[in-house]
Amino acid sequence: MPLLSKNGGQVRQGFKSYKPYALSTLVLAGPVVISQLGQMLVQTADSIVVGHFAGTIPLAAVSLVHSVFMIVMVIGIGISYGLTPLIAQENGRKNYAECGVLLSSSLFINILSGLLLFCLVYFGSMAAVDHLGQDPAVVREAKPYLFILSLSIVPLMIFNTFKQFAEGLGFTRQAMNITIWGNVLNVLLAIVFVKGLLGIAPMGVSGVGYATLIDRCLMAVVMGLYVFRSINFKRYLAQFNAWRVGRVRCISLLKIGAPVAMQYVFEVGAFAAAAVIAGTIGANEQAAHQVAITLAATTYMMASGIASAATIKTGNSYGNRNIFRLRRFASSSYLIVLVFMGFSALLFTLFNNYLPWIFTSDTVVIGIAAQLLIIAGLFQLFDGTQVVGLGILRGMGDVNIPTLITFVAYWVVGLPVAYLLGVVVDIGVLGIWYGLTLGLLTSSILLYARYRKVVARFG
Numbered sequence: 001m002p003l004l005s006k007n008g009g010q011v012r013q014g015f016k017s018y019k020p021y022a023l024s025t026l027v028l029a030g031p032v033v034i035s036q037l038g039q040m041l042v043q044t045a046d047s048i049v050v051g052h053f054a055g056t057i058p059l060a061a062v063s064l065v066h067s068v069f070m071i072v073m074v075i076g077i078g079i080s081y082g083l084t085p086l087i088a089q090e091n092g093r094k095n096y097a098e099c100g101v102l103l104s105s106s107l108f109i110n111i112l113s114g115l116l117l118f119c120l121v122y123f124g125s126m127a128a129v130d131h132l133g134q135d136p137a138v139v140r141e142a143k144p145y146l147f148i149l150s151l152s153i154v155p156l157m158i159f160n161t162f163k164q165f166a167e168g169l170g171f172t173r174q175a176m177n178i179t180i181w182g183n184v185l186n187v188l189l190a191i192v193f194v195k196g197l198l199g200i201a202p203m204g205v206s207g208v209g210y211a212t213l214i215d216r217c218l219m220a221v222v223m224g225l226y227v228f229r230s231i232n233f234k235r236y237l238a239q240f241n242a243w244r245v246g247r248v249r250c251i252s253l254l255k256i257g258a259p260v261a262m263q264y265v266f267e268v269g270a271f272a273a274a275a276v277i278a279g280t281i282g283a284n285e286q287a288a289h290q291v292a293i294t295l296a297a298t299t300y301m302m303a304s305g306i307a308s309a310a311t312i313k314t315g316n317s318y319g320n321r322n323i324f325r326l327r328r329f330a331s332s333s334y335l336i337v338l339v340f341m342g343f344s345a346l347l348f349t350l351f352n353n354y355l356p357w358i359f360t361s362d363t364v365v366i367g368i369a370a371q372l373l374i375i376a377g378l379f380q381l382f383d384g385t386q387v388v389g390l391g392i393l394r395g396m397g398d399v400n401i402p403t404l405i406t407f408v409a410y411w412v413v414g415l416p417v418a419y420l421l422g423v424v425v426d427i428g429v430l431g432i433w434y435g436l437t438l439g440l441l442t443s444s445i446l447l448y449a450r451y452r453k454v455v456a457r458f459g
Contacts, residue, residue: 030176034180037302069146074265085394091168092318096236106161108242110161111158159223167308171230186212260403263402267406271293271436284368291365292372296379296383306384309333313333314395333388334385372430375430389448414439418432418435
């Protein structure tokens with residue numbers, strides 16, 4: 001009994017020592033989680049509006065455009081993420097003037113990246129959709145929508161610049177509020193434009209594109225005004241000059257942003273490839289895969305918000321060389337995501353037969369999706385820990401080896417095993433998910449090992 005009491009006391013003491021770090025991370029992560037979900041919900045809302053007010057062909061066009069546009073969008077988001085850890089590190093060093101110069105360079109890089117990504121869509125994706133074997137009627141609807149959506153890349157990159165700047169300094173609520181109101185505006189404008197209300201002629205699927213374009217332009221303006229007018233950022237903007245772009249700082253931003261973009265491409269591309277493999281097995285399997293992966297993506301976006309908070313906290317600690325705090329914030333972030341994803345896994349397991357009804361009433365699809373959600377229970381834990389591992393390493397400026405890890409985990413381990421089990425061994429879509437789960441497990445273990453190795457260098 002004394003031994004049990006002693007061990008229990010040690011556990012309680014250990015929990016108390018981590019509690020302030022966990023609470024601090026949660027307070028920072030909450031608004032980021034909502035912002036992350038908000039960006040995902042824009043596309044979900046577009047699909048719902050078009051599906052209800054425009055019909056099947058326009059809905060198929062939206063699905064096609066989103067699948068093509070997603071890769072371009074995550075490249076842009078990844079590049080913009082290069083600012084956050086550098087801002088957090090300089091703030092930790094109390095080098096406030098450098099933060100303003102970094103913002104100038106980041107704004108230049110992100111606008112330039114947005115223009116290049118627009119050209120990629122206009123001269124690449126617009127032509128590619130003609131050669132994907134899609135219904136010609138769907139392609140006709142898709143191309144104008146894709147063009148309008150591509151115009152929104154530049155304002156999205158400007159919004160992300162100011163968002164990552166503010167979040168790098170620990171101010172996360174304003175971006176959350178702007179995202180929430182932006183989503184409300186996007187839905188209202190989409191309904192007006194698609195259906196044709198208030199004297200406006202029905203625009204069909206193009207109306208969704210215009211709604212998103214207007215929404216992102218306004219979000220960029222409001223986020224920029226917040227940063228420049230708020231007293232919270234006065235000392236950080238003393239050296240800000242939109243025309244003062246430092247070559248060395250641009251290289252520093254790209255050294256982090258470009259690998260982060262590739263991390264997203266490897267992961268998003270792997271899941272897109274998995275959907276294609278599922279499609280070769282059958283339409284029901286592909287639909288079930290889409291249902292299950294949409295549910296998993298929702299919880300992933302929440303875990304991604306926790307990872308962003310981990311980047312900020314570890315980046316700040318790394319900047320002032322406080323390795324004790326860095327370890328505590330890293331451990332707390334891992335603990336938080338394990339608890340959250342463990343709860344999500346429990347929900348997926350207990351309600352696996354009910355959750356698919358949100359998306360479809362096809363009993364065959366529901367039956368397959370229910371089986372996938374059982375696997376997703378295990379899937380959740382590895383997905384959460386790997387994204388937090390990436391966030392912690394990003395905060396310390398370590399992005400190259402993690403990028404290699406994501407490539408190996410998804411494209412050398414996960415996808416080949418998914419194809420082997422799903423198609424060659426003929427387990428079906430369940431085999432694909434076993435492969436994806438193995439890829440996430442590999443990523444999670446290797447990223448944690450990498451974190452331990454990097455932090456050990458500092459004692």
